[in-house]
Structure formats: C-alpha cells, structure tokens
Amino acid sequence: MDQRSKLPTADDIDKIICAEIPDKNVNPDLYQVIKDSMIHGSCGAANYNSPCMVDRLCSKFYPKAFSDLTKIGKDGYAVYRRRPSNISVEKSRFHCDNRYVVPYNPMLSVRYRAHINVEWCNQSGSIKYLFKYINKGPDKVVVIFEPKYQAEKPKNEIKDYFDCRYVSASEAIWRLFKFPIQYRSTPVQRLFFHIEGKKP
Numbered sequence: 001m002d003q004r005s006k007l008p009t010a011d012d013i014d015k016i017i018c019a020e021i022p023d024k025n026v027n028p029d030l031y032q033v034i035k036d037s038m039i040h041g042s043c044g045a046a047n048y049n050s051p052c053m054v055d056r057l058c059s060k061f062y063p064k065a066f067s068d069l070t071k072i073g074k075d076g077y078a079v080y081r082r083r084p085s086n087i088s089v090e091k092s093r094f095h096c097d098n099r100y101v102v103p104y105n106p107m108l109s110v111r112y113r114a115h116i117n118v119e120w121c122n123q124s125g126s127i128k129y130l131f132k133y134i135n136k137g138p139d140k141v142v143v144i145f146e147p148k149y150q151a152e153k154p155k156n157e158i159k160d161y162f163d164c165r166y167v168s169a170s171e172a173i174w175r176l177f178k179f180p181i182q183y184r185s186t187p188v189q190r191l192f193f194h195i196e197g198k199k200p
C-alpha cells in the first residue's frame with residue numbers, strides 16, 4: 001500500500017474514527033444515529049441474555065476501558081479515545097457511556113443513518129478480514145421475541161444452533177429462474193490407440 005494511504009498515527013485514526021458519544025447540542029443528527037445504532041449492549045450484568053454473552057462475559061469485550069488518547073496497542077490493534085464524561089445514553093434502562101460506543105466514522109454514520117462499524121486495520125491480517133466479509137454470504141436476521149427482563153436462563157443448545165438464512169432478491173431470482181448454482185463437467189478425451197491387425 002502507498003505510504004500516504006497507510007494512516008499509521010493516532011492523529012490519523014482520530015480524523016477518521018470516533019468511539020465517543022457526540023455532543024447532542026453541537027451535532028444532534030450524529031448524536032441520534034450513534035444513540036440508535038452504535039451503542040453496544042446492554043450486556044454484562046445489565047443483561048446476561050444478550051447474544052454477545054459467552055460464559056457470563058461479553059464476547060466483544062464491552063465495556064471497553066476509558067482512554068484519554070487514541071493509541072496503538074502492543075497487539076497492533078487501535079485503542080480508540082474514550083474519555084470519561086457525564087454524557088451517556090439510556091438503553092434498556094441502562095446508562096451507556098463512551099465505553100459502550102462501537103467505533104464509527106461520523107460522515108458515514110450521518111450519511112447512511114445505520115450501524116456502520118469502522119475499524120483501523122493497518123496490518124497484513126486485514127486481508128483476512130476483507131475476505132471474511134466478501135465470503136460471508138447474504139445478510140440474515142434472527143428475531144427472537146421474549147420477555148424484556150428475564151432472570152438468567154439455563155443454556156439451550158438447540159436454540160443456540162437454530163439458524164435462519166435470508167435469501168437476497170438477486171439470489172432468489174437466480175434460483176427461481178433455475179440458473180446453475182455450480183458447474184461441473186467431467187473431462188473425457190478419446191484416446192486413439194492401435195490394436196494389432198485393426199485400424200485405429
């Protein structure tokens with residue numbers, strides 16, 4: 001990658017990625033999107049039934065630690081700036097502060113008003129990350145209706161493995177018209193050989 005495209009410093013990261021709740025008065029539009037789409041949880045002690053919970057811990061490692069500055073950790077991953085502040089947003093009666101913000105790009109968030117997680121990748125492992133998403137298949141949605149506040153439930157393995165698949169419009173049309181979904185041909189080549197007393 002070209003040196004100018006690498007964005008290696010913490011200042012570079014701060015120009016593109018933010019992991020803090022924006023000021024409601026300064027940028028109400030951005031505040032609304034972040035509040036609605038970019039707050040992780042609630043999980044942990046506030047909600048043990050959250051899908052991110054594995055063995056009573058958040059598998060996405062939320063809440064993250066506060067950090068006054070953006071820095072690059074020893075493992076090569078970015079530790080985004082998450083300053084302690086009084087600003088928090090309420091989610092399922094739980095007050096989420098900057099430690100619960102999923103890193104985002106302010107411009108993309110306001111433009112598309114959706115959950116868009118932006119992460120700093122500046123290592124060879126990012127190739128693996130890109131290919132993982134390219135090959136992930138179409139979007140799917142699993143919807144579960146259950147009472148809002150429920151005591152901790154025993155693990156239900158059948159439910160955990162229950163999966164649904166969302167077939168996108170283009171994939172549905174492809175199948176309706178019975179276009180081939182895979183190709184296979186057996187290469188057969190006739191070999192000429194000579195049998196004694198006969199012509200080939």
Ligand SMILES: [Zn+2]
Nearest residue numbers: 043052058062
């Ligand atoms: Zn979590």
